[in-house]
Amino acid sequence: MVLRAARKLFVEKGYHAVSIPAIVKDSGVSTGAIYSYFSSKEDLAKQVYEQTLDHFEARFIERVSSSSNTYEKLRAFARLVFEVTEDDPDAMEYMVSIRHEEFITDAVPLCYSEPFRWIQQIVAEGIEKGELKTGDYFLSAVSFTGVIIRAVELRLSGVVKESLLEVGDELITNAWATIKV
Amino acid sequence: MVLRAARKLFVEKGYHAVSIPAIVKDSGVSTGAIYSYFSSKEDLAKQVYEQTLDHFEARFIERVSSSSNTYEKLRAFARLVFEVTEDDPDAMEYMVSIRHEEFITDAVPLCYSEPFRWIQQIVAEGIEKGELKTGDYFLSAVSFTGVIIRAVELRLSGVVKESLLEVGDELITNAWATIKV
DNA sequence: AAGACAAGAACGAACATTCTATCTGGAGTG
């Protein structure tokens, strides 16, 4: 439960504003125990990041691989993102809103992580197959995910009031419009 | 020059990881002088924020008010965002990537700031006038700005290699596609 | 009885802020 408590606090206050005593208090685990599991505060943050990303990747693979065409795949991705945002907002916020370079040395930015690389590949293949408009595949991927991720950011910060599960279809329609043929 | 040095450091390392001694060293202004200008570190961050936002708003008004129809206005907004991103990346990063709630009490989120409220209004009017597709005006505004802002974020983090001034037109086309009739 | 592990006190470093000594430049004086 240390990982979960730490992530909650990191998301709430930011890595540098969260002290070990605060994590001790929130998790109920003592300083000594934390330092027997993790070599440092940075190591703790790194494991939080990896666990969160791994969990997302697992769900991503499960969903996307069962889809056939480009639209289905991108839609499956978007719906997964919306679901995680609503079910486990801390996880989503730790992935999209946190500037990990600030405290994790040699952190792989989210946009280079597997799911986002695959989105780029899906878009590239979609263009090749003529399912998407021609153009720079990278910019097309940025545009599609931009609509989705921006909506997530605004939902997480409370600006968007409605559940993304409700307005998700309209967002997916908008995102799809950026790249469809 | 304290404001500029502080902003550079805040953007680089994050507010809580920047110490007053570090700002002293980078700006060449002493601790005493800083505390005679600003009542606290938070006050300094707040003035950095306000100055940066005010400057952007002034340029925004200048550009957008000289445009006539919905497309021209949104395009002017996007081009301004791209220009600032390339000319003064610290300013743009301090506006879009920094989580100000972490250290500025009662900070107005960027998405509630004047420029973004106006974008919402421009979109709402565009829908009313039939220049944009019908639908939730708020989601349409999120979608349009999502494409733009996401591209900025990826450009600032170095993921996008090309200048946004070069690829801006393609991004604007993509963003426009999310809302056009 | 002993080994492993957890609890939390202890430690040095570094922080935000305050305080005081020093400097600076321009008005006042002869």
Add this chain to the structure above:
DNA sequence: CACTCCAGATAGAATGTTCGTTCTTGTCTT
């Protein structure tokens, strides 16, 4: 014109607090 003086600004040392990490002590388990 030379000199004095003083108010406001600046520099940087001092202060009390809090941090990340380590260390000692106590407590289970077998």
